[in-house]
Amino acid sequence: MTGLITTSTDGQTSVPAPVLEIADLRVSFPSEAGTVEAVRGLSYAVSAGEVLGIVGESGSGKSVSALAIMGLLPDRARVEGSIRFGGRELAGLGDKALTDIRGSGIAMVFQDPLSALTPVYTVGSQIAEAIRAHHTDTSRAAAADRAVDLLKLVGIPNPAVRAKSFPHEFSGGMRQRVMIAMAIANDPDVILADEPTTALDVTIQAQILEVFHTAQEATGAAIVMITHDLGVVAGFADRVMVMYAGRAVETGTVEDAFYRSRMPYTLGLLGALPRPDLETREPLTPVEGNPPSLVGLPPGCPFAPRCPLKIDVCETVEPPLAPTAVPGHQTACHRSGFLEDGDLKAGDVFPVPAALPPALAGVPREQRPVVLEVTDLVRTYPLTTGSIFRRTIGEVRAVDGISFDVREGETLGLVGESGCGKTTTINEIMSLATPSAGTIKVLGQETGSLDRKQRRKIRRQLGLVFQDPNASLDPRLPIGDILGEGMKAYGVPVAERRSRVSELLTLVGLGPEHVNRYPAEFSGGQRQRIGIARALSLEPRLVVLDEPVSALDVSIRAGVVNLLEDLRARLGLSYVFVAHDLSVVRHIADRVAVMYLGRIVELGTVADVFDAPAHPYTQALLSAVPVPDPRQERARKRILLEGDLPSPSEVPTGCRFRSRCPLYATLLEDHQARCRDDDPVLTPQGPDHTAACHWPEARTVF
Amino acid sequence: MTEDVGVSRGRLVLRRFRRRRIALFGLVAIVFLVLFAFLGPSLSKWNYSQKDYNAFLQPPSAQHWFGTTQIGADVYAQTLRGLQKSLVIGFLTAIISTGLAAIVGAAAGYYGGWTDRVLMWFVDLLLVLPSFLIIAILSPTFQGKTWLLFVVLLAGFSWMITARIVRGLTLSLKEREFVRAAEFMGVSSRTILFRHLLPNMSSILIIDATINVGGAILAETGLSYFGFGVQPPDVSLGTLIADGTKSALTYPWLFVFCGGLLILTVLAVSLVGDGLRDAVDPNSESSRL
Known part of the structure; x- marks a missing residue:
């Protein structure tokens, strides 16, 4: 990554005076x-031009601390401590005084750009309003011009026209660009970004991170990047602060935190992350237990109940943030000396569970029975107009002719940006309905030809x-x-149901004593x-997993991924694993299908697709995935995609990826003509590897 | 993520409800009124149909606590009898109308298609019918028959708005993943309706029923006042008020007790309804600490 002002790791940096300094911040809510x-x-400081990454799981206090700085917490919250901005104390200032600083001194970018923009005003006028709020002498026309300049700076094509558009006319990524434009409108000294890319696809995330670089170059502001994604931090931040249970547990340069972590929690987070760039079949190292409740926290280190290194003192004294041997690197751990001496890594600290060999490991793929076979599946939705007399004016091809099969004991990963047709595909499979065209065969039976009894x-066989x-x-x-419901519907007797429920609870690592508790x-x-x-309650052969871990925190995720792998090996299940997190797919899947606008553009074994992707879309998608390794992440060259996924109702002619394809732009005119006119089909690239591109060229992206 | 694991939703609602003093007062008032209506008559030696020919139009005294009427009936006994009737009609009507609304609304929302269209047409039709007039016209035909018919009529004209709300809730609930999970497991739609959809709306339904009680009592008294509701010799608060209004200023005891109890009843029920709504709504400010 370029454009970074890097602090050298030797600690001899002449740090300029911090623009934002937080000391002993405490926030509590009744x-x-x-x-x-x-x-x-919580204490930290950021200087101009610096990027501080704040990492933590949900409930660790990272967003609350940012809102406290902005003075945006509800009145019920009690805020104590010192917040100094450019030498001025903000804590205790009234709303009126803070309004002057919000936006012009400290700007904020929120996670959900749709709710952060007012739907009834054009984006241009909203940016102009932000400018005029702090520069009342600016004329309307000047502010509008400046708004267009800002939109251009954040990479909105055709900014003069787009400034007159309303927020709903923008995609999520474009809205986030608008938010950044608004944040830098008044040349702030600090930009607080609260999970700015979490709601976005990886390809869009890569674009937005690039925009943040541009914004930082334009304003020289300090950026505080709050995220749960260690990969984003690895590539983007200069310094990292890891938060746990409302406190910083480790802070230091990115290299300190990733390569010389001296706090078991940070180590646990790193070990729990699957790597998108490495072929690893070992289980991840999960951090057992859950983050503590922040009500009536017991004395001692809040991480102690989950820590494999805990000693007696951990349960009684909460460790303060103390310096380690490396200047600028601080940890809050009684055992950091121990970690330092042994230079221990996640695998040394956390117990790595033993992996079971898959049930059918020895059997070659061709000899295994086919569990699910999808052939030329099409699902269309009519586009209608009129409210009383509905007229069909066209159709949306949400899924447009995809074919794949899943064999016993294997996992197929289905990946792609949101809107590519992943969810429609699994809905078609699960509902066992007759598709618009094509066939779905489950265990050899075609779904379209089933009668009621057979369908039941x-x-x-499907979970x-x-x-x-x-939800x-x-x-x-x-x-x-909840667990017995399916069995009840199939008339399983009560006694059998009960014993099966206990069995299921034990199977997934809970106890039979939980049977009477409620989900909450x-x-x-x-x-x-x-x-x-x-x-699993009806003993299915095929389980469809719809983003099963993306709503979970990193440290919890690893345990669930391990459980899924374990169950597959033990019960001989087949999985269809839908995810936008490509790292998890690499870890769990055997084969992977990459979808774009209702089509599969590349299909093959995980090793082939991840290590030698042939389709330019796969290459861009994989290249956008952040790798949680700072040195490697900074050395990578990104393939940035232009724009957003086109609407499925306006599919380009020929190759549907043409409008965003980085390869298409470099092709000769006559080669381009083929992309324009011919719709490419999947062609073999290897023994079990196909790609739908006229000019495929395998590349490594990690 | 919810942090307070262990505190069930029911207990939370109860705790928040208890924090609302005024709602608590309403609840106490309802309990008191019910006890008063059903146990009160046994305290007095007079029956609501008995007449004391030695006391016509007497003001409240030790003998007749609320005084007597023109024909010597005991106002205390009559008022309590009227309160009984009004309360029973109010609660029954509310339960029937909310139950009907829940089933029709949930069925329309969940099944969709023609079921939805037909049921909603029916709802719209009932909404445009002038219910007061229809009950007034029908009332001669059930003269001398049971007052339960009257309850059915009242309920039949008061469930439509709730049914529309329930339908809307069902439309959003049926997209929830737990409903889809049940569908994919082959659970029948009736089971889904009664096991997943209605219980998840129970808080709304309880609030609605509570608020309906007040409305039903008012509708009943209104109709009875004009002579279309409860028929003599039976009495309700409405008939008592109708009889008492002519002499409200000259012989106030004929009017004040039944009128006052009506106001108290409806007010208490509304306060409880408001309190419940705030206690269930997690965004409500008034029940916060």
């Missing part, structure tokens, strides 16, 4: 259960795990009823385990 201590003594029989464990479990039913009494990771148990 709640039904007691006082929630969301931030418990086939339905048992589905949803993305959001909060997928009925909050009004106890766990036993479980943590996110546990709920997802219950969701998996429910999918």
